[in-house]
Amino acid sequence: MLLPRTSSLIRRRNLHRTGFKSPTPEDGSDDLYARLSQLRSSTLRDRNLLGMHTIYLGESFLLTYVVRNSIDAEATPSSVSTLQLPLPTAASNKDRLRPDSHLSEEDLEVLRLRNAFTLPEKEACDALVATFFQIVYPAFPIFDRRDFALLYETNQISLLVLNSIFALASTLCDAKVLKMAGFDCRRSARKTFLKRTKALYDADYDRDKVSLIQATFIISFLWDGANDAKDMWHWLGIAISIAQTKGLHRSTRHSILRLRDRKLWKRLWWSLYVRDRHCAGTVGRPLRIRDDDCDVEPLDETDFIDADDDEFGDSDPVVRSSVCTRINVNFAHIQYTISMSRLTVIFGNIISSKFPISPSRDTLSSAELVEHLKIWRQQLLLRVSDDDEDQNTWFWARMLDLSYNHLLILLHRPEHGKVPGTVISPHHKALMAANRISRIVDEFLGMGAMQQTQLQM
Numbered sequence: 001m002l003l004p005r006t007s008s009l010i011r012r013r014n015l016h017r018t019g020f021k022s023p024t025p026e027d028g029s030d031d032l033y034a035r036l037s038q039l040r041s042s043t044l045r046d047r048n049l050l051g052m053h054t055i056y057l058g059e060s061f062l063l064t065y066v067v068r069n070s071i072d073a074e075a076t077p078s079s080v081s082t083l084q085l086p087l088p089t090a091a092s093n094k095d096r097l098r099p100d101s102h103l104s105e106e107d108l109e110v111l112r113l114r115n116a117f118t119l120p121e122k123e124a125c126d127a128l129v130a131t132f133f134q135i136v137y138p139a140f141p142i143f144d145r146r147d148f149a150l151l152y153e154t155n156q157i158s159l160l161v162l163n164s165i166f167a168l169a170s171t172l173c174d175a176k177v178l179k180m181a182g183f184d185c186r187r188s189a190r191k192t193f194l195k196r197t198k199a200l201y202d203a204d205y206d207r208d209k210v211s212l213i214q215a216t217f218i219i220s221f222l223w224d225g226a227n228d229a230k231d232m233w234h235w236l237g238i239a240i241s242i243a244q245t246k247g248l249h250r251s252t253r254h255s256i257l258r259l260r261d262r263k264l265w266k267r268l269w270w271s272l273y274v275r276d277r278h279c280a281g282t283v284g285r286p287l288r289i290r291d292d293d294c295d296v297e298p299l300d301e302t303d304f305i306d307a308d309d310d311e312f313g314d315s316d317p318v319v320r321s322s323v324c325t326r327i328n329v330n331f332a333h334i335q336y337t338i339s340m341s342r343l344t345v346i347f348g349n350i351i352s353s354k355f356p357i358s359p360s361r362d363t364l365s366s367a368e369l370v371e372h373l374k375i376w377r378q379q380l381l382l383r384v385s386d387d388d389e390d391q392n393t394w395f396w397a398r399m400l401d402l403s404y405n406h407l408l409i410l411l412h413r414p415e416h417g418k419v420p421g422t423v424i425s426p427h428h429k430a431l432m433a434a435n436r437i438s439r440i441v442d443e444f445l446g447m448g449a450m451q452q453t454q455l456q457m
Helices: 030-038 063-070 088-096 105-115 122-136 144-153 159-172 175-180 186-202 209-219 234-245 260-281 332-355 367-381 391-412 429-446
Strands: 054-056 084-086
Touching: 030 063, 122 159, 122 175, 122 234, 159 175, 159 186, 159 209, 175 186, 186 209, 209 234, 209 260, 234 260, 260 332, 332 367, 332 391, 367 391, 391 429
Parallel strands: none
Antiparallel strands: 054 084
């Protein structure tokens, strides 16, 4: 299905964005920094801005110093954050235009030749999106489902984001969905959607930074092997870099962002954090995210309520009927995500302490790391029980147990060059953890759940 090149289908606008004047030559963004330096506290009060209408300024930036000194004395750091500032009208309007408005006709023709504007039939699109929200979203809640549903159901969703979702979902969906989308095999579907995603990314089709973070994060799960030049490390690095440019690594508790975006940014940042630790620990890469650079609060249950009141109770019927909102975010999903984010903080400490590049730096001892894991285990609400009747709770509890035992292996395995000459005892903690992982995988195979575990294994 070729998307018609009409503004109603390929422009990306949020239904809530109103009240902004059209850009004019005199209020362009060439003097953006100068205009930001003229902000006063009155312009920062009672703001409820979309994230795309803000700009992040870090403390070491000289402009941040100027802005803070120009704000009225009553605007103390505890009452308002000057790290996230409202963009002048013209600068924010540029992001409200159609994603393709800044591209030349030649660029658009290249994208058309690469079929970047081509989508499967609606039924297949719905099935792929549903697969993503059923399998991926519970572990990595990187979207505001209400906003996503509104944009998707009205054909205004970012094509970059949508194709990235299709690429990952085609790896996880049922074979019949691939047939429905017009593909004979999984590899062909994934390759097609991934090429379209990369084409849109390379063309700078979408300039909304949050969409760029989401899309590059999603395709970081897709790579062909160790020799792939643009592997998971490449795309995850891009996602993290853009997130830090946008300020997602900083607390938004006192920011001018609307509540929904504050929750979304927090979930998105912790998803990046978890993925960063998993990639570093799995393939032996350095940690990209330094804990000293972040002050985002830990996740809690309130961060998973998409709407300000109850989840979708008073929302648009389009949202309630969307494939994006049919899967409820339940207790097991929430507790898994919260517990995993806390576990990966320990994961990063294990990597830094057990495999230091610069041994002179202060690191935690093995005894301290063991104690941290013990505390994490004691605070775990999603318990592993062999007689759990709730398959959903059983699955996510075992996913946590699998990751926990992976950390035990890293923590207790014999150091390189110090492998004992005798056979390792069956009671060795690393060997016991490996055996536990094997049993969990056997259980997943027995219940036909291996397809759902691919993102973590």
